[in-house]
Amino acid sequence: MRSPRTGRLSNDSANWDARWQRDRLTRGLQRRSLWDVLDEVKFGYLRPIIPRSGGSALEVGCGSARLLGMLARLGWKTTGIDFARSALDLAQDRFRAEALDSAWVRSDCRRLPFADGSYDLVTSTGLLEHFGDPTPVVSEMLRVLRSGGVFYSDIVPRKFSLLRALDRGGNGPGNNEIYERRFSRRSIETFVSSFTVLREVRVFPAGVFPPRQLFSKRIAFLHQNEYGINRAFAKVGARLDGSWVADWLGFYYFVSARKV
Amino acid sequence: MNVSGRTSSVSAYDAPYYLKREASPTLLAEIAAVADLLDPEPGDQILEVGCGGGALLSRLIAHGSCHVVGVDWLRTSVNLARRRNSRARLLQGDACALPFPDGRFDKVVAQHLIEHFDDTKRVLTEWHRVLKPKGVLVIVTPNIDYPHPEWFEDPTHRHIFSEADLRDHLNGAGFSVDETRIINPYVGSLSFQFAAARYLQFLRRLPWFGHRGMSLVASASRI
Numbered sequence: 001m002r003s004p005r006t007g008r009l010s011n012d013s014a015n016w017d018a019r020w021q022r023d024r025l026t027r028g029l030q031r032r033s034l035w036d037v038l039d040e041v042k043f044g045y046l047r048p049i050i051p052r053s054g055g056s057a058l059e060v061g062c063g064s065a066r067l068l069g070m071l072a073r074l075g076w077k078t079t080g081i082d083f084a085r086s087a088l089d090l091a092q093d094r095f096r097a098e099a100l101d102s103a104w105v106r107s108d109c110r111r112l113p114f115a116d117g118s119y120d121l122v123t124s125t126g127l128l129e130h131f132g133d134p135t136p137v138v139s140e141m142l143r144v145l146r147s148g149g150v151f152y153s154d155i156v157p158r159k160f161s162l163l164r165a166l167d168r169g170g171n172g173p174g175n176n177e178i179y180e181r182r183f184s185r186r187s188i189e190t191f192v193s194s195f196t197v198l199r200e201v202r203v204f205p206a207g208v209f210p211p212r213q214l215f216s217k218r219i220a221f222l223h224q225n226e227y228g229i230n231r232a233f234a235k236v237g238a239r240l241d242g243s244w245v246a247d248w249l250g251f252y253y254f255v256s257a258r259k260v
Numbered sequence: 261m262n263v264s265g266r267t268s269s270v271s272a273y274d275a276p277y278y279l280k281r282e283a284s285p286t287l288l289a290e291i292a293a294v295a296d297l298l299d300p301e302p303g304d305q306i307l308e309v310g311c312g313g314g315a316l317l318s319r320l321i322a323h324g325s326c327h328v329v330g331v332d333w334l335r336t337s338v339n340l341a342r343r344r345n346s347r348a349r350l351l352q353g354d355a356c357a358l359p360f361p362d363g364r365f366d367k368v369v370a371q372h373l374i375e376h377f378d379d380t381k382r383v384l385t386e387w388h389r390v391l392k393p394k395g396v397l398v399i400v401t402p403n404i405d406y407p408h409p410e411w412f413e414d415p416t417h418r419h420i421f422s423e424a425d426l427r428d429h430l431n432g433a434g435f436s437v438d439e440t441r442i443i444n445p446y447v448g449s450l451s452f453q454f455a456a457a458r459y460l461q462f463l464r465r466l467p468w469f470g471h472r473g474m475s476l477v478a479s480a481s482r483i
Binding site for chain 2: 133142
């Protein structure tokens, strides 16, 4: 919902609800896209640090729960949380289509309705940057994580990236106000390390992908082959992850740590 | 404690102040030292006196399975801390007259609070009262030997302690001092202080840098 005065997108649940509803109507789950490639790459990083035998996983701000689906396919017991009802509807569609099972909770992520230490893995993808002050969210995520469990989050700060280079107006103030925070690699490290309960904190820049605008419906060939083209691109692009090039052109930061 | 005298000078302790302060690596280094000395364990009852914006409370809650209570003198701080820590119990109150029975807590922590009192003995005695026997008190306060005292100048500061001073006060109030540390070592210039807080903490073990550190951290047990 654009505010009539500033033309900016607001960050409330009604706005997110509308976004996910639009996604549900227009995108559908059948067509694989750039976002699937992205999560496959992410999952490639995540997989070596999580227990092979599975366990229980919580995704906070799960959206359409693509990553959670990958975990569920490996036999993880999953829970998805979002404060937008239509996001949970979309996530449920995804799980139902694959006959997977998960718990869905509509809740504020600053107060999670779970007991201390009840999950082996707590994740969020592209969530923390939407908070001016993400401290309460991380504090709650870590509270419900069991000791020895894995914390994983990726953060999409307000910065230049190849992926968003062609977006109208860029990813800055005036266009996408939902990205509340600028984060640098260093500020993420400082912030995450301040949670003294975390060890093995790892932060690296990632996500060098071609501009997403290229794959809009305007150019039919690119639109139809969005998944394949990006998968091919990722073979090169993902090699840059962790380097200064990814810090410059990539669009997110990969953050992982383990609770003491 | 002169209650009426402080109301005007503390008006700057608001949300922007706390959020800005929390981004500072020196404060985060203090939080790390506190967590290390406090060593929160499952089932612990922890009290933070002077919880401010609740930065430390959030980190303690992240440990899970301990019960955290925050007390602050200022309504604005309590409201901010409450908004950010829906799990903690937060109360507005006086650190010299805590609304708790004797021996209620396993651990008490006070970050940058003790320097605000005229009567240090009185406030330490009160914290002694609410602690269980063998309970742990962790204190963070500015170090008097820091070469730039203007850095933490504040009209509501009453006492800036040296390491020996603080030990004496703690011993005098019925605690046995377990450890004192001077962290955030002085590196010769204020502009390097933040970078040093992240990368040069090891300097605190060297004599010249160590003694001139920014913050004094002490942990003591109730006898």
